[in-house]
Amino acid sequence: MTDRALACTGVTKAFGGRTVLDGIDLEVEPGTITAILGPSGEGKTTLLRIVAGFETADAGTVAIRGQVVDGAGRPVPPHRRRVGVVPQEGALFPHLSVGANVGFGLARAGRVERVAECLELVGLSGTERARPDELSGGMQQRVALARALAPRPDLVLLDEPFSALDAGLRAQVRAEVCEVLRRAGATAVLVTHDQQEALSVADFVGVLLGGRVVQHADPVRLYREPVSLEVARFVGEAVVVAGRADARAGGPGGPGGIDTPLGVLVPAGPGPYVGPVTVLVRPEQLVLASTGTGVPARVVGRTFLGPDALVDLAVDGLANPVRARVGSWALPEPGATVGCTVAGPVAVFPG
Numbered sequence: 001m002t003d004r005a006l007a008c009t010g011v012t013k014a015f016g017g018r019t020v021l022d023g024i025d026l027e028v029e030p031g032t033i034t035a036i037l038g039p040s041g042e043g044k045t046t047l048l049r050i051v052a053g054f055e056t057a058d059a060g061t062v063a064i065r066g067q068v069v070d071g072a073g074r075p076v077p078p079h080r081r082r083v084g085v086v087p088q089e090g091a092l093f094p095h096l097s098v099g100a101n102v103g104f105g106l107a108r109a110g111r112v113e114r115v116a117e118c119l120e121l122v123g124l125s126g127t128e129r130a131r132p133d134e135l136s137g138g139m140q141q142r143v144a145l146a147r148a149l150a151p152r153p154d155l156v157l158l159d160e161p162f163s164a165l166d167a168g169l170r171a172q173v174r175a176e177v178c179e180v181l182r183r184a185g186a187t188a189v190l191v192t193h194d195q196q197e198a199l200s201v202a203d204f205v206g207v208l209l210g211g212r213v214v215q216h217a218d219p220v221r222l223y224r225e226p227v228s229l230e231v232a233r234f235v236g237e238a239v240v241v242a243g244r245a246d247a248r249a250g251g252p253g254g255p256g257g258i259d260t261p262l263g264v265l266v267p268a269g270p271g272p273y274v275g276p277v278t279v280l281v282r283p284e285q286l287v288l289a290s291t292g293t294g295v296p297a298r299v300v301g302r303t304f305l306g307p308d309a310l311v312d313l314a315v316d317g318l319a320n321p322v323r324a325r326v327g328s329w330a331l332p333e334p335g336a337t338v339g340c341t342v343a344g345p346v347a348v349f350p351g
């Protein structure tokens with residue numbers, strides 16, 4: 001446990017008889033950014049508040065750098081946990097200057113120098129005398145990050161810090177904040193319900209569903225090899241089809257292959273898979289070409305999105321259309337018949 005920046009074991013929390021966290025297990029490595037991804041109301045913020053010390057777990061333990069801060073019978077108060085918090089919308093003190101916000105709570109000795117150092121780190125040198133309301137939303141979030149980093153915490157917690165920003169600014173500020181965290185060598189836990197945000201910025205993603213972290217993995221593995229259909233459907237778009245596997249040579253899909261209406265597919269996992277299975281295909285894996293390639297499919301709908309497009313396809317053997325994501329320059333006409341193949345391995349689930 002001592003080499004983990006954060007270790008949550010069996011953390012449980014209920015409010016008014018409703019269980020919000022039901023045995024959370026989570027480990028965070030030093031110097032990494034971990035995203036906690038889940039729908040609204042699943043307890044993500046509650047977990048962060050327990051780690052920060054603003055709430056107490058009903059059961060389980062929380063350890064920061066090997067020190068148990070909750071679950072030992074006498075919780076460590078927030079100000080002694082060496083945790084920095086970046087709440088939603090920054091929550092800066094409106095009556096204080098930027099410099100006073102960043103330096104709030106710091107010892108007098110070296111405060112001016114540390115404030116200047118942190119503001120330089122977030123790209124806001126020279127704004128010490130400004131008021132928060134004189135800054136843009138993105139700049140305010142960077143000030144909030146500077147304030148969280150100023151005491152040199154062991155752990156930085158970010159609670160959906162970009163949710164109040166418009167879409168264009170959100171992507172920019174997100175990239176800037178994560179770059180600052182990496183330059184500072186900080187360990188961070190980011191709470192979000194935005195799948196793209198979690199997959200694009202985090203080293204590891206923990207999916208919180210039903211009060212538990214049901215999968216904790218790097219973004220590529222999480223997306224390509226979800227542990228369940230529930231996770232698959234939550235993390236990105238999912239095309240789910242039935243198939244049949246046979247490990248014997250000469251079986252329906254050959255040795256190790258999965259026979260489906262979309263063709264014989266290659267499983268991502270080691271298997272072996274035998275008998276009826278459920279297959280997950282991502283929309284971008286469906287490759288469209290001229291007829292004669294892959295299985296024939298008829299275009300029954302399409303949605304133009306600018307750089308890419310969604311194409312709904314009717315395929316023999318499937319009760320419902322499947323959706324492909326293609327480049328907008330390759331958009332087929334409604335009613336056209338195209339060839340459809342599946343690129344790359346697919347996630348396979350028994351039954």
